[in-house]
Amino acid sequence: MTITQLHYVLAVAEYQNFTKAAQKVFVTQPTLSMQIQKLEDELEIQIFDRSKKPIELTEVGKKIVYQAKNIVNESDRIKDIVDQQKGFIGGEFRLGIIPTVMPTLLPMFLTNFIKKYPKVKLKIEELHTEAIIEKLQEGHLDAAIAATPLEFENIKERVLYYEPFVAYTPPGHRLAKEDKIKAEELEVDDILLLEDGHCFKEGILNICKADKNVESSSFQLESGSFETLIKLSNEGLGMTLLPYLHTLDINEREAKNLRMFEEPSPAREVSLIYHKSELKMQIIQALQDIIAGVVRGAIAFQNVKIISPIHK
Template identity: 50%
Template structure:
């Protein structure tokens, strides 16, 4: 039994296809199949039911897959322990990032971090919060960038910054001539929000009076801020954005941004990791890199100008 064989097993378990698993593992399909067959012969079991499409994991195979994850996670921990002892910041660091954070934050720190740490390799995966939590707990992710707090067992949260929310309101909208807005101005009848599954949707709904949501339902939902902005420009309403997303808009669109009166609704963004992780040097380096880039642009600590009720939003 080898670690490579276990890696191949996990690849097939994930993709339910030998060809795709081989491609993702950067080996030929015959090589991957042969190694898995050797393992099955050694254990005298079948891990996969090859007669089904897509391939299914057998009952005993499911237990093998779970154990393989544990073995590989512990093997990686041994490498991390050695690197940490030597003070080395090298190897792969797999980070799950939620969709409403990735496009505005990752481009800010990615190149700087890689330049300062050339032996490290950041692998960024766009995932929903629940998938990031699962990945950290099963070892497939090293870290996550999410909106917190999460209140999850085994998960450590390191707050990075507090991001104000702003409103995107075209001039033709009923609030288009306002210089600022309040939470009381929000109406679900003309509010465009992200689809189910995005934690930012919950942030926005937490600001609204949803007691009459059935009488005045939300008309349009989308999976991206770009679409919400386009819909607002087309006269379908208004939307809310994280401030870093608003900062990236072209100048002509930034003119439609309205700030909230104090206290400003905001969201807490944190770096999360498993309580048993051994990569303290990476954690500190990433936190320092992100905060140094954002310093002066955004709140790095809680502030009286921010709405603590929104900062303390519970798990999505």
């Protein structure tokens, strides 16, 4: 039995197809099939039921895959231990970022990070929080940037910054003449929201203390982008809430429609999160330092009230 064979087993279990799995691990399909067959012969069991389409794990195969994940992850960490000892900052690093953070934060730190740590190969994915947690648990991500706090014992969180919610109230809206807005003045059926899956939406519902399944009396609309929400708001269809960093790119005309909240301002906590068994701590620390450096100049809010990204 070899670590390589276990890698092949995990690839087939993930893709449920020998050809796709072979492409994933960069070997020919006959080579992959031969090595898995060799392992099955050695163990005297069948890991995969090849008669099913797509291929399925046998009952004993499911147990083997569970153990193989642990073995492969631990074997991968041997190099991480050596890198840490040498102080080496490099190699592949898989980073997930939630959609409401990606477009504003990534351009702020990516160039600086690449220049300072050219030996790190960042692989970045835009993912919702639920998918991030799943991939961290399965070892498919090294770390992620997400709204916190989250309620997972095996996920560590390092706070990067606190980002206030900002109201966007177009002319003619009932709150447009307010200098600063109170959270209790918000009415959830008057707010244009992001679609389900965005933790920013959950935060807004928590500010409003609203039911998750709230329905508007006139119409119900959810969008995947803040730009769309702003345009709809400009058409008089309601107000919306934006993360502070997103407001920095708004044009001068639309910036007049922004309203801050009275202190303590409702805000989201944005953190670098990773599995408690993660060993690429030198890269995590490097990311934290770079991001903290660039964000410090953009966000200087202290008197804030952290809003949970999990709907209560």
